[in-house]
Amino acid sequence: MAALLQGTGAHSTKLNDGGYGCIDQGFGWLKQRVESGPRFHREAWLAAALNVLAEEGPAKLRIDMLAADLGVTKGSFYHHFKSRDDFVEQLLDFWSRTYTDRVIREIGALRVSPQERVLEMMRLIVRERLDRYDCAFRSWAAQE
Numbered sequence: 001m002a003a004l005l006q007g008t009g010a011h012s013t014k015l016n017d018g019g020y021g022c023i024d025q026g027f028g029w030l031k032q033r034v035e036s037g038p039r040f041h042r043e044a045w046l047a048a049a050l051n052v053l054a055e056e057g058p059a060k061l062r063i064d065m066l067a068a069d070l071g072v073t074k075g076s077f078y079h080h081f082k083s084r085d086d087f088v089e090q091l092l093d094f095w096s097r098t099y100t101d102r103v104i105r106e107i108g109a110l111r112v113s114p115q116e117r118v119l120e121m122m123r124l125i126v127r128e129r130l131d132r133y134d135c136a137f138r139s140w141a142a143q144e
Contacts (some may be wrong), residue, residue, distance in 0.1 A: 042080040044070065046094040049087075054132040058140040063087075095137065098132050 048070055052060050067074050081087040087089045125131050
């Protein structure tokens with residue numbers, strides 16, 4: 001942090017929450033910018049987006065709203081995703097890997113009749129409410 005502020009007339013201070021604040025002495029007023037805090041992995045953004053999509057619809061799937069819900073800045077978003085298009089592509093991949101592929105893997109591993117597999121798949125989808133993601137993606141695709 002100190003290296004980033006070198007030559008700016010500002011210095012860093014440790015905040016009570018463990019983050020760092022920036023005191024801008026050049027302007028004579030206190031300006032704090034929290035630079036640390038909970039770091040979110042790409043999967044946290046994607047999981048939050050899936051929930052927003054399923055619960056509130058595609059209109060609420062906005063970067064600024066997701067960042068506010070997660071308590072992070074939009075900079076965190078752009079650390080993990082090149083653009084909104086990249087985010088959408090990764091969201092589809094995350095959904096597929098996390099839910100669709102998982103269901104196929106779990107049901108495929110069962111040593112039961114095909115009819116029982118179908119029943120188990122339906123039970124899993126209902127039990128974990130996985131259908132809410134399918135409906136949300138289909139609705140979103142119809143709008144795009």
